[in-house]
Amino acid sequence: MNISQASKAAALPVKTVRYYADVGLVAAQGRSDAGYRTYSDTEIRKLIFVRRAREFGFSIEECRELLGLYQKDDRTSADVKQIATKRLNEIKQKQRELQSLHDDLSNLVSACRGDNRPDCPIIDYLA
Amino acid sequence: MNISQASKAAALPVKTVRYYADVGLVAAQGRSDAGYRTYSDTEIRKLIFVRRAREFGFSIEECRELLGLYQKDDRTSADVKQIATKRLNEIKQKQRELQSLHDDLSNLVSACRGDNRPDCPIIDYLA
DNA sequence: CATAGGGTTTCCACCAACTGGAAGGTCAAG
DNA sequence: CTTGACCTTCCAGTTGGTGGAAACCCTATG
Structure with missing residues (x-):
């Protein structure tokens, strides 16, 4: 092949x-x-x-x-499980981070009117 | 400074x-x-x-x-909101992917005895 | 038999967003 | 005057590939 x-x-x-x-x-x-x-x-x-x-x-x-x-x-399946568990914990950690990011950014986006005026809670938050 | x-x-x-x-x-x-x-x-x-x-x-x-x-x-706050919304959608997408990964890997890890024998559902799944 | 097209090889460069480290110049304190 | 803490530039490495160039190979067709 x-x-x-x-x-x-x-x-x-x-x-x-x-x-x-x-x-x-x-x-x-x-x-x-x-x-x-x-x-x-x-x-x-x-x-x-x-x-x-x-x-x-x-x-x-x-x-x-x-x-x-x-x-x-x-x-040993213990060796395999250990690697998989490590990865699973990384995934869980990432999920927690993303959840927190999501919640914060979601709130900001909801609070932003998105019109043609300059005042913006997103900018305010970052500044 | x-x-x-x-x-x-x-x-x-x-x-x-x-x-x-x-x-x-x-x-x-x-x-x-x-x-x-x-x-x-x-x-x-x-x-x-x-x-x-x-x-x-x-x-x-x-x-x-x-x-x-x-x-x-x-x-305009619309410009800001557009960028933030794009990012928020990326976060949501990543969350969906991670959730799916988490569920699958979690199931496999749970099903693995993690003892000193070689049979392992994680390896079986990957093979 | 020549040639055209595909497939294959190696090698080098690039992506994001830094980080580490080397070689050397600067500055303030003792 | 020297020591140590700064600062500078530049080059290389990180992760996991991907894109592309130049060149070789293989097969089919005219």
Whole structure:
């Protein structure tokens, strides 16, 4: 399989597949005579795994760890859970921040008449 | 006022104040004989304004626009409200995404025993 | 067999919004 | 006069890619 086949199979852009190879996250199986990267089902599965992990917001380094655990049959679910819990806590933290931002900005936007006069509670708040 | 005084007054790192000057967001009032940036109350107020806007997640470019409106006495509150509404919608969108991520990951983490055995619903989901 | 089109390679640059650090000039105190 | 705390510029690195150029490769068609 060439890189574009792999990228389609994994639902990732070609550039991204190449990038993952560059950073040593998912290496190609090998190279053709012409120097083309070749991919087999094993690598496709890893690429899909990484795509899903990235969709959860795991960093490249975390994906590397998760991928390591995925491939290690003597992993412990505790190790996996620990990484996932960390990410979950980050998400919760971000949610709290966004909620607070949302509430404040929402109040300001509601209080702003949005007409052609200059007085504006949003500007007042920022100043 | 030297840059470190300004940075304290605006509650921003020195590096950031210098960066804002570099990108033309908040220029220093001038330079001393030795070439030191000087800041007056006007610039401090702008720096504080930008810090607050950044805390809301407005981009540098949006801060530039807001700062322009802040300084323009014939602004319309409609212009301000439009920028703020755009940002508010981005926040809402991000909240929806995070909520979905949270729910999914939370379910997986709950379902994972986190013991020393290898079977793990998180890995299963990603694979 | 030449050539046109696609696919592939490497490498370099860019995005946002800083941050860290090096090398060197400045200033005030002791 | 020296020491230490400032300040300056400039370059590099961060995250996770993306865009593009120059050049090589492969296949199909005329």
